[in-house]
Amino acid sequence: MKETQAVIERIKQVNLGYQRIELSVDESLLQIKPGQSILARLTETWDPYLRQQWFPVNLLNGKLIVERPLSETYEIGQVIHVLGIIGQPFRFRKTLRNVLLVAYDTPPIPLLMTIPWLLANKVSVTIALLGVATSYDTQHLPPEVEVELGNNEGEFLWQNQVMTLGWADQVFVTVGPDNEFSRFANVIERVRELRHDVPRHYLFGVFQQLLPCGAGACHSCMIRTDEGTALICLEGPAFDLTQVILR
Amino acid sequence: MKETQAVIERIKQVNLGYQRIELSVDESLLQIKPGQSILARLTETWDPYLRQQWFPVNLLNGKLIVERPLSETYEIGQVIHVLGIIGQPFRFRKTLRNVLLVAYDTPPIPLLMTIPWLLANKVSVTIALLGVATSYDTQHLPPEVEVELGNNEGEFLWQNQVMTLGWADQVFVTVGPDNEFSRFANVIERVRELRHDVPRHYLFGVFQQLLPCGAGACHSCMIRTDEGTALICLEGPAFDLTQVILR
Amino acid sequence: MSVEITRNTKNAITIQTPMMPAAGTFGFGDVYRDIIKVDLLGAIVTSPVTYEPWHPATGTKVVPLDSGVLVHTGLPNPGLHKTLKTYRNLWSMMPIPVILHLVATTAEQIRKSITRIDEEECIAGIELGLNDDISAQEAVKLVETAVKRGEKPVLVRLPMLDAYEIAEAVADAGADALIISAPPRGTARDPKTGKLVSGRVYSPIVKPMVLRVVGQLMRRLKEIPVIGAGGIHTLQDARDYLEAGATAVQVDSVAWIQPDMLEKIARDLGGKSVTKETGAFPDEWYPGMGDTEREKRRRGESFKE
Amino acid sequence: MSVEITRNTKNAITIQTPMMPAAGTFGFGDVYRDIIKVDLLGAIVTSPVTYEPWHPATGTKVVPLDSGVLVHTGLPNPGLHKTLKTYRNLWSMMPIPVILHLVATTAEQIRKSITRIDEEECIAGIELGLNDDISAQEAVKLVETAVKRGEKPVLVRLPMLDAYEIAEAVADAGADALIISAPPRGTARDPKTGKLVSGRVYSPIVKPMVLRVVGQLMRRLKEIPVIGAGGIHTLQDARDYLEAGATAVQVDSVAWIQPDMLEKIARDLGGKSVTKETGAFPDEWYPGMGDTEREKRRRGESFKE
């Protein structure tokens, strides 16, 4: 991990709610992989105090691309203080053919960097948008990505749920940040209803808790797993939901 | 006093260190007169917490002009929250022919709005720049203004001091904000050396203390005068230095 | 929605909206009348008053902090007699109760002050401001003096650092309500002079600290109204104190930075809620008033080339 | 410029730079080694350790504040034995003293912990962390237990709210140094869940409050080193504590936001000052390194049309 500076090179609105920002970054950040993130600091003042966690959505021509809400204002040439790389890459299986990404009551941004990577490796990608995520406009995603929209009640449910869960070799789920634990507990409960024996390394929760340090120093992102404890900032953001103690 | 919004219409660099900003303001602010100011808030966050005191330098075609250091970044279209009008106009004598403005170890900005006003009323204006104020570049001031520069030692002294003080009907002095009181005490002491009987309403100190409220609510800008106490934000910024208790 | 904020049964103070400005942040009721509807506040708490006149402090009085400010005024005031003379008429005309903040100096001065204040009908109650370094024992002595002497309810404002220790003692001594707490004191370096300045710290960050003290004390204190005070900057901040058990709140330095927040909080707690989009009040709103300059620009009338 | 930070004459701790990270903000010495030169710090204070293992807290653990953050971790740790096993080797290799932060739970657990810690050469001293709601009497009991039991110096970290009350009592009970203070506790509403969360408040605004407590206590306390801790975010903040009489400082949450500030403060207090223009250290500086991206842009290589 390093403290570096990044510069905004380009800003482009990509759909109704989001803009993509192209960042010139320190070389060390070009090693970033799907699942990993950076902690960004935009001001010289102490308000806001915490750094923002930015999950890149792509790495293109040596530039890092991040996706941010349109409501935030950025400027070309703006310098951003970056701490990173944060976390571990998603642990994809070697023999991977179908991946299911699920965003439930939260924008799918932490999952999007997988898409160019998986498509380039000839893996099919399905993305299910549930709850408030259904309003996330996918027009800018590659056409190869299959999009499933949740039911109107905002439940953990979509039309081809049984089929997509069955076909998927791995599933990565991210949920609304209010009470991630009980949301993930509901997710695994629902998946278990559909697929009696949920195998290891199949269903991953992608945690989005606030990370004060991102370095393993503050211990506020510690979770319990069946092997002891783990830090989201060092070992996450993705954890096998069958291993996390969600109570 | 009102809480209103202003919008930046134009930004123009006027000398090596400063830019002039043209503001569209609420009608109520168009009553502002030399000596009065506004309290500006630039962000929606609480850092910085206090509003900045801005002394306009002119009122032109219904727009308020303020002068700010180049090191600060402003944008056309930027909205600024304004509390104002703060304070009382300078109390110029009716029969006024010569005014001396003195900026000592501080930029002369709080005094500049007097210039267009006085020149329009056919009053001659001399401005003395002392101490660090000597580095204030006056190229953008009207050519009618006579500029005197202080001696190299940064004292309260300039070449034609005796003459300019003698000729002036009124003198307005602003000083570096570190310990205004003892600085003003030095100023009046020096003026008394040169002009034995300093008359009332002749020598004014223009106070630049931080104003948390600007409204007379917090009492942190209270000073003592020979008539009791006074609030800089309500009755200032200019006070007759022969009346202020400067200990 | 009227609420009794003191337990002095004889002359209890009832307010219509459970909020008021904090002493020292609102003057004597004569400022902010152009900006907000003062009548909507629950009460007015005056700037601190002492029996004898006090001079303003000298030297640096304001030090900017990150998201806050340190202020040292010296509590200047013209003394009790002059203050009453100046503001008696104004206070008599106020449609809301006026609470006079009396600095708790000595028992003797408190005694004389209370005797004098008791003559004034325009004053609904007394807020006794305890020195930050006071011991529980001393505090009890001063509160007992104030309570015994007068007819009006005595509210006591506690220091933040020692609130736990002093609260129960002062409640037993007969205080009619507690204000928890006074802004905490601090020492900060004046960037202009390089000198350390000691004063009161005002900041939104004070709120979580004081809210916890209020929450903890509510479990211990019995039958004494508590007014929560410290760092309130938003409607939610004010609601949080009420949820923690406070009977009312005092709003402090936000009045300086955003005076209309006082009215917004008063309307919110008084049930006269604020319309979301524009921040306008229902009795003020007219179509199009949401079009602040920023909005107009968003709609395309941009000055950017 | 070595300085003794404890008065335990037998095993006094001497450090070369009067600063160290605060317990709970720096892990166990194994993090930040990529970012800063840990050797330049005066000492390391470990994350809090308990005799038995403690689980992480559940629910919201981090609430953003204006210019600050509220954090509630539950002080998770694998217990004393496992912690020693995991980090003993690392600590033995550290060129600076390692101070173990022990949570002051019960006398019995303190006794057992101290006996165990005394066996470890790699630990220079113990920082005893007092519960925020502890009474002076209880504090004395726990400190006496710790001091009597072991050979290593015992530093005691005081709560902010009751520091005045506890400091002298604990000093008399044999503490070898005082840390003034632990981050203050607070209660804030989690914007995500709407629930109130109780935890520690970290912010630059804490500094003026704690600095005043340190300043006041320095006049009362005799012959016990005080380590100033709270809200240090700049070099000047750290110097202010030393000027107020502290022997050393602990730097807390700024490490999370700007890790290199730890090294900057260490270099500043250690006399290895930082070059002004670039923030670079003298032994790192090379011509042109001041050209951050922002500077380059100022010089005209702008991306703006």
Ligand SMILES: Cc1cc2nc3c(=O)[nH]c(=O)nc-3n(C[C@H](O)[C@H](O)[C@H](O)COP(=O)(O)OP(=O)(O)OC[C@H]3O[C@@H](n4cnc5c(N)ncnc54)[C@H](O)[C@@H]3O)c2cc1C
């Ligand atoms: C000997 C001992 C043993 C302990 N053992 C354990 C243990 O095994 N497990 C453990 O978790 N802790 C333990 N503790 C810690 C202790 O219980 C904590 O003090 C407790 O967790 C709550 O403390 P707090 O300071 O967070 O309290 P508070 O801040 O008062 O919070 C307590 C609760 O009240 C709520 N609350 C606080 N303020 C308000 C308010 N203003 N309005 C509404 N709600 C509010 C909070 O959300 C919280 O849920 C122990 C302590 C001691 C001394």
Ligand SMILES: Cc1cc2nc3c(=O)[nH]c(=O)nc-3n(C[C@H](O)[C@H](O)[C@H](O)COP(=O)(O)OP(=O)(O)OC[C@H]3O[C@@H](n4cnc5c(N)ncnc54)[C@H](O)[C@@H]3O)c2cc1C
């Ligand atoms: C009965 C009574 C009568 C009083 N009468 C008066 C009076 O007539 N006039 C009056 O002005 N006050 C009076 N006071 C107020 C009292 O003296 C104040 O407490 C005093 O002004 C300083 O208090 P403080 O809380 O500001 O102290 P501190 O914050 O400790 O400040 C005291 C001085 O120490 C300095 N200092 C503080 N911390 C540090 C530090 N960490 N490092 C270096 N320097 C530091 C400060 O800059 C300040 O100059 C009275 C108080 C009482 C109880």
Ligand SMILES: Cc1cc2nc3c(=O)[nH]c(=O)nc-3n(C[C@H](O)[C@H](O)[C@H](O)COP(=O)(O)O)c2cc1C
């Ligand atoms: C008995 C007493 C007398 C005081 N007299 C004065 C005074 O004459 N001048 C002054 O500046 N402050 C005086 N103070 C105020 C203190 O210096 C201090 O400012 C006050 O207690 C809290 O003020 P602050 O909130 O402005 O920091 C006095 C305080 C007390 C308790």
Ligand SMILES: Cc1cc2nc3c(=O)[nH]c(=O)nc-3n(C[C@H](O)[C@H](O)[C@H](O)COP(=O)(O)O)c2cc1C
């Ligand atoms: C004796 C004792 C036992 C505790 N046990 C636990 C525990 O098992 N789980 C937990 O979340 N917190 C536990 N705590 C921690 C408290 O809940 C509280 O978090 C801690 O005292 C301060 O933590 P903070 O700084 O994270 O807010 C314990 C505290 C004490 C004093």
Ligand code: FES
């Ligand atoms: S965010 Fe601090 S340990 Fe993970």
Ligand code: FES
């Ligand atoms: S600035 Fe508050 S009274 Fe003058």
